[in-house]
Amino acid sequence: MLNNADLAAIWLTLKLATTVTLLLLVLGTPLAYWLAKTRSWWKGPVSAVVTLPLVLPPTVLGFYLLIFMGPQGPLGKLTESLGLGTLPFTFTGLVIASLLYSLPFVVQPIQNAIEAQGRHLGEVAATLRAGPWDSFWHITLPLAKPGIVTATVLGFAHTVGEFGVILMIGGNIPGETRVVSVQIYDHVEALEYARAHWLSAAMLVFSFSVLLALYLLQRRKSADGWRYGPQ
Amino acid sequence: MARNELSSNTITGNFYLPLRQQDGGTENFALDVDFKIPGSGVTGIFGPSGSGKTTLLRCIAGLQPCVTGSLTVNGTPWQQSGNPNRSLAVHERPLGFVFQQPSLFPHLSAKDNLAFARKRASTEVSNEEYDEIVALMGITALLGQRPDTLSGGEQQRVAIARALLVKPRLLLMDEPLAALDQARKREILPYLEKLHRSLDIPILYVSHSVEEIARLADHLLLMRDGRIEQAGSATELMSSADFPVHLGDDLGVLLEAEVIDRDTRWNLLRARVAGAELWVRDSGESLGERIRIRILARDVSLTRTEDQQSSILNRLPMRVRDITPDADPAMVLVRIVPQRFDTIASYTHIIARVTRRSLHQLALEENSPVWAQVKSVAIVR
Numbered sequence: 001m002l003n004n005a006d007l008a009a010i011w012l013t014l015k016l017a018t019t020v021t022l023l024l025l026v027l028g029t030p031l032a033y034w035l036a037k038t039r040s041w042w043k044g045p046v047s048a049v050v051t052l053p054l055v056l057p058p059t060v061l062g063f064y065l066l067i068f069m070g071p072q073g074p075l076g077k078l079t080e081s082l083g084l085g086t087l088p089f090t091f092t093g094l095v096i097a098s099l100l101y102s103l104p105f106v107v108q109p110i111q112n113a114i115e116a117q118g119r120h121l122g123e124v125a126a127t128l129r130a131g132p133w134d135s136f137w138h139i140t141l142p143l144a145k146p147g148i149v150t151a152t153v154l155g156f157a158h159t160v161g162e163f164g165v166i167l168m169i170g171g172n173i174p175g176e177t178r179v180v181s182v183q184i185y186d187h188v189e190a191l192e193y194a195r196a197h198w199l200s201a202a203m204l205v206f207s208f209s210v211l212l213a214l215y216l217l218q219r220r221k222s223a224d225g226w227r228y229g230p231q
Numbered sequence: 232m233a234r235n236e237l238s239s240n241t242i243t244g245n246f247y248l249p250l251r252q253q254d255g256g257t258e259n260f261a262l263d264v265d266f267k268i269p270g271s272g273v274t275g276i277f278g279p280s281g282s283g284k285t286t287l288l289r290c291i292a293g294l295q296p297c298v299t300g301s302l303t304v305n306g307t308p309w310q311q312s313g314n315p316n317r318s319l320a321v322h323e324r325p326l327g328f329v330f331q332q333p334s335l336f337p338h339l340s341a342k343d344n345l346a347f348a349r350k351r352a353s354t355e356v357s358n359e360e361y362d363e364i365v366a367l368m369g370i371t372a373l374l375g376q377r378p379d380t381l382s383g384g385e386q387q388r389v390a391i392a393r394a395l396l397v398k399p400r401l402l403l404m405d406e407p408l409a410a411l412d413q414a415r416k417r418e419i420l421p422y423l424e425k426l427h428r429s430l431d432i433p434i435l436y437v438s439h440s441v442e443e444i445a446r447l448a449d450h451l452l453l454m455r456d457g458r459i460e461q462a463g464s465a466t467e468l469m470s471s472a473d474f475p476v477h478l479g480d481d482l483g484v485l486l487e488a489e490v491i492d493r494d495t496r497w498n499l500l501r502a503r504v505a506g507a508e509l510w511v512r513d514s515g516e517s518l519g520e521r522i523r524i525r526i527l528a529r530d531v532s533l534t535r536t537e538d539q540q541s542s543i544l545n546r547l548p549m550r551v552r553d554i555t556p557d558a559d560p561a562m563v564l565v566r567i568v569p570q571r572f573d574t575i576a577s578y579t580h581i582i583a584r585v586t587r588r589s590l591h592q593l594a595l596e597e598n599s600p601v602w603a604q605v606k607s608v609a610i611v612r
Binding site: 120121123124125126127128129130131134135138139142143145 | 320322325334
């Protein structure tokens with residue numbers, strides 16, 4: 001079945017996906033809020049950049065990141081001057097790459113949820129003496145909850161399913177950058193189909209369960225609106 | 232009210248706000264107003280749709296961005312022209328706002344919606360005050376429910392209670408009944424009247440319904456094309472024949488009256504207005520009570536002699552004061568005043584809307600004596 005190398009890959013994958021999802025929720029929510037509310041000219045370019053990972057081949061994204069974070073790249077020079085070395089082929093490098101790669105999957109559901117609220121309830125909150133922060137925490141965020149749940153699940157699942165970008169900038173270092181998808185690739189390269197089967201099946205079941213849970217959750221949410229009378 | 236109290240007990244302001252149309256049309260609309268409203272009672276803001284009523288209310292609340300102007304509410308400056316730093320943000324203005332569209336927070340129960348306001352009130356709300364407001368709006372039994380399980384009228388009552396719980400020093404109501412059907416409107420109007428009687432804060436009430444304005448307003452701002460056309464007491468303005476907003480069948484007079492007698496046999500009340508007495512249907516008012524009655528111009532017909540055989544109870548000896556054309560070329564508006572009335576105050580007249588042909592047949596002109604038959608007199612409050 002699964003050997004130690006497989007288990008290490010699964011552990012690494014979960015660690016990466018959890019870190020990336022949490023960071024994306026913290027960074028992506030303000031970005032989504034800004035995109036939903038702004039009337040600035042910058043909305044267009046920023047939206048396009050956020051959406052780019054959806055359409056670019058992962059190898060392109062990985063290639064530029066490799067250059068950017070490498071010894072000659074601006075970020076690479078910065079990290080080296082800080083005594084941190086370069087980021088490619090490290091877990092931190094994977095986290096940064098995955099942040100960009102999964103960004104649209106977190107930002108878009110939250111942005112849609114905030115846009116769907118319109119301006120009215122924010123104005124209502126202001127007339128009830130709630131300042132902008134107060135209103136964000138107590139009105140905007142709670143009402144965006146379904147969008148945030150979707151964003152969490154999609155961001156996590158999409159990071160788990162990442163392959164091309166990781167191969168480009170992370171390589172294949174056991175315990176450091178060898179995630180499940182890379183491990184499966186290795187098994188196939190080595191013609192170890194039985195072990196590739198086990199891991200692939202595990203990924204398939206995992207992804208299906210996550211998406212199923214998400215849809216069931218959303219159906220229950222929308223059914224709430226149909227319940228009448230005191231609970 | 233003494234002159235020197237005016238500054239501390241009025242709402243004064245002016246706004247200028249040019250608005251470009253959303254669809255890029257060339258027709259320009261600009262709100263350009265300068266107003267002085269009494270700092271107590273209900274001021275109705277009345278006018279046709281698109282006249283800027285809601286925009287004016289949003290400017291007062293601070294909800295409208297890019298507006299220039301100034302605003303002082305009962306002595307406290309809320310906004311100063313040319314000094315954006317001295318302008319209070321919406322959430323810093325001690326006001327309550329009741330919107331036309333549903334406005335309860337859908338993720339909170341009715342009770343939590345109220346708690347949201349109470350927590351942020353300008354001064355602490357005691358338990359007694361809380362209970363009083365909840366009882367005033369009659370929503371005690373609804374508190375546990377979520378907004379989507381409440382009817383439109385119930386939601387609006389909770390929203391009004393919520394607006395009161397921030398302890399506003401000015402209550403702004405933007406067509407609070409417009410989104411409701413006729414039955415729900417009738418359900419809420421009594422609550423609004425109670426509000427009027429039991430609160431001592433000024434209320435600005437936007438509406439395009441003559442009925443609501445006649446019932447609720449003490450003062451009136453008439454708006455058209457982004458400007459204030461007339462301002463003054465509600466009874467006076469709503470009784471003028473040259474009312475600037477075309478009312479058609481709703482044109483009439485609004486009169487203050489006093490109940491002076493009760494006829495229990497026929498279930499009628501005798502009400503005295505300046506210079507005349509009228510029978511009205513008894514709906515439980517007490518003797519000596521001040522009431523407000525409305526007589527529509529289309530409900531008044533004119534005869535040269537008293538028609539004793541008529542089913543119409545209210546037959547009044549009057550004389551013609553003046554005659555003005557109606558928007559409808561077949562009709563004229565005849566303003567009549569009591570025959571035995573020496574000092575003519577402008578609000579004691581009645582308006583009759585009759586055909587031009589009848590006017591000719593009766594040979595009516597200024598100062599002709601005439602009998603007015605008033606078919607229906609409505610007590611509006």
